[in-house]
Amino acid sequence: MAIINRTPDSFYDAGRTFDLDAAVDASLAAVADGADWLDIGGQPFAPGTPLTTEEEADRIIPLIQEVRRQSGTIISADTFNPEVAELSIKAGANAINDTSGLSDQEMAAVIAATDAHFIITHSLAPPRTPWPEPTYQDVVGEVRDFLSRKIDEAIGLGVPEKQIIIDPGHDLNKNTLHSLELTRRLEQIASLGFPVLASVSNKDFIGETLGKARDERVEGSLAAAVICLMKGARILRMHNIAPAASALHLTEAVLGWRKPLSLHHNMKRRGIRVRAVP
Incomplete structure (x- = not known):
């Protein structure tokens, strides 16, 4: 999952993809570099002044529409605003990434009325609020x-x-x-039986x-x-897609989930060189 932020204050890209054209170019480049999924956001979870629905929608809806026009890749909207989520799905998003952990039950109603996937994230503070x-x-x-409680809540509100x-x-x-411990014991999160997304890219715990x-x-x-992949994560949210794709594809090959793209080394038999995996 590639991270595309239309924000002037993103902690990592520092506004490099705030301009719409730059965001579209970055999105398509990420897909070319190996991303299977684009996570498009217009408002950070971090402390700060909340955007209005109109401000957030103006940032991400045109981007979702343009990327959808040019690509069939999976798109998620990184938003905790149910109105923005609904607009995003109508614009072509396949999923909603709610970093507030279903803080607003209206979000469940939006998801339940569609076939969009719903990412429920653990957090303690309300969005844009320090803790x-x-x-x-x-x-x-x-x-x-x-x-587990939020899963039950979402299902109770109609989310499949x-x-x-x-x-x-x-x-x-x-x-x-805390983040190191979560990484070390991530299989306990995966044991809940739902696909796990790990958003570890360039985080402060690494720094x-x-x-x-x-x-x-x-x-x-x-x-x-x-490590997260080995421990049960199935979606990795990353900034640097080309190296991430290589590292994760190699790991998948070791685990037997992905075939090598070609086989040459020590594979010559009776004058025939194997050029690709069947």
Whole structure:
């Protein structure tokens, strides 16, 4: 899953894709680099002044429409606003990525009326609100319990089970030790039986662990993504798509989920060179 932000204040890209043309170009480039999915957002979850529905929609709806016109790739709208979610689905989005963890029950009604997938993310604070020094007795157990409750809530509000995806929310109202523990024990989140999304790319837990600035975290992000894949994640939300695709495709091949693109090394038999996997 490639991250495309139409925001001037995104923590990583710092507004490089705020312009519509730049966002369209980045989206299509990500697909060319190996992304299977584009996550398009117009408002961060991080503390700040909330956008109006109109402001957020103006940022992401034209982008969703244009990408959908040019590509058949999966598109999700990264939004916690039910009205923006509804507009996004009508514009061509296949999923809603709600980083607020179903803080507004109207979101469930929007999803239930469509066949769009619904990503439920663990967080403690309301969107755009600070939550200093979060504490947990057992971060993995508490995140798992939260997601289990939210799954039941969504289903009770009419969202089909098959449309639900879960995200433990690395770094969202969590410190570095919490995010490392979630990564180490991610299989306990996957044991809930729903597809797991891991959003680890260039996060602060990687920077603090390695002592790296935001533009120096690619290698750490790849390591975290591979660990999450091995621990049960099935969607990896990443910034640097080309290296991420290579790292994850190689991991999938090791696990037997993906065939090599070609076979030449030590494969020559009776004068015939095998050029591609059947």
